[in-house]
Amino acid sequence: MIEYLVNEVWCKADNKQCKSKLNNELKALYEDQPWFQEQVKAIYKVCKSLTIQEKEDFKTAFAHNNRIEELCDRTIAPIALSTLNKALVKVVKPFFKKLYTNFLGWKAIRDSYGEKKTYYDELNLNNGFIHCPCCGYGDLKTIYSKGRSAFDHYLPQKHYPFSSTNFNNLVPICTTCNSDEKGEVDVLKEGKPIYYPFAKNHPNIDVSVDVDRKVLKKLIEPTNDLKSKITKSEIKVDFNLQDDKTKSWNRIFDIKTRYFGKVADNRVSWLDDVRQIYRDPDTTLTTYEAAFDKVIETDSNKYLGFLKTPYLKSMKSNSHLIKAMDEVSGSSIISN
Numbered sequence: 001m002i003e004y005l006v007n008e009v010w011c012k013a014d015n016k017q018c019k020s021k022l023n024n025e026l027k028a029l030y031e032d033q034p035w036f037q038e039q040v041k042a043i044y045k046v047c048k049s050l051t052i053q054e055k056e057d058f059k060t061a062f063a064h065n066n067r068i069e070e071l072c073d074r075t076i077a078p079i080a081l082s083t084l085n086k087a088l089v090k091v092v093k094p095f096f097k098k099l100y101t102n103f104l105g106w107k108a109i110r111d112s113y114g115e116k117k118t119y120y121d122e123l124n125l126n127n128g129f130i131h132c133p134c135c136g137y138g139d140l141k142t143i144y145s146k147g148r149s150a151f152d153h154y155l156p157q158k159h160y161p162f163s164s165t166n167f168n169n170l171v172p173i174c175t176t177c178n179s180d181e182k183g184e185v186d187v188l189k190e191g192k193p194i195y196y197p198f199a200k201n202h203p204n205i206d207v208s209v210d211v212d213r214k215v216l217k218k219l220i221e222p223t224n225d226l227k228s229k230i231t232k233s234e235i236k237v238d239f240n241l242q243d244d245k246t247k248s249w250n251r252i253f254d255i256k257t258r259y260f261g262k263v264a265d266n267r268v269s270w271l272d273d274v275r276q277i278y279r280d281p282d283t284t285l286t287t288y289e290a291a292f293d294k295v296i297e298t299d300s301n302k303y304l305g306f307l308k309t310p311y312l313k314s315m316k317s318n319s320h321l322i323k324a325m326d327e328v329s330g331s332s333i334i335s336n
């Protein structure tokens with residue numbers, strides 16, 4: 001519908017009335033929604049003054065910047081708004097931005113295309129998303145929540161207003177990924193490939209955690225004051241993949257830093273799980289290593305398991321660990 005508006009109405013603007021160029025679907029909205037009518041007319045007026053080349057550029061930019069998957073894969077480059085007629089950009093940019101917030105609420109759109117909320121619910125149910133598909137742990141609202149999480153405009157509207165209503169560009173992710181980390185950053189700015197959220201196949205990314213053995217005591221105790229805060233060099237987080245898409249994902253969403261934070265926050269309770277299972281009077285586990293393995297095996301698929309597993313593996317490989325844990329706990333673990 002919007003493609004028709006751009007290609008057949010605005011880019012064919014001439015001395016005829018704007019309304020005469022609308023198809024039935026657009027005409028219905030035009031009659032129904034004063035805001036839409038006013039905007040369509042105003043943009044039509046600007047388009048009338050464009051040269052043939054400028055109209056062609058508008059058409060191309062609109063088509064191009066909606067090819068989300070190819071833009072993410074970097075098989076095509078985005079077209080910058082700065083290459084288009086300035087007067088045109090001034091009117092279309094706010095139009096597309098507002099269109100996203102407005103048009104999904106219009107009855108005619110809901111009747112023909114369905115509800116945004118239904119789409120969100122089906123998308124999440126089909127994929128089994130409870131947690132954010134981007135960071136793997138952030139809260140994502142579900143059918144059992146009041147309201148729903150906001151869709152992220154993966155290519156931000158600020159830079160790519162033409163794809164504001166393109167559902168290939170609308171991703172349900174957590175608030176931290178969406179607003180706190182990504183915000184309005186131009187994700188294509190670096191010119192490198194980025195993950196396309198709706199790709200059929202995503203590679204498996206394994207997280208590795210490497211702890212600094214010199215600060216073992218600090219790692220197994222809760223942080224009591226700001227001066228003894230764990231640093232990123234003491235718990236190093238990395239990925240098995242080092243390709244452009246993984247690097248971009250890390251850069252855009254600050255993933256490694258956030259994963260470091262999660263490990264630092266949970267490190268003591270994760271070790272406590274190992275302690276507890278080792279001290280369980282009914283346990284058949286005879287070594288501390290076996291207790292580590294048991295927790296790793298049981299929890300690897302649970303919430304934050306993708307971080308807990310590599311952290312515990314890194315701790316387990318440390319021969320001084322048992323001694324240090326023993327000193328801190330004040331009772332002998334090994335002699336039990």
Ligand SMILES: [Zn+2]
Pocket residue numbers: 132133134135136137138173174175176177178
């Ligand atoms: Zn997230």
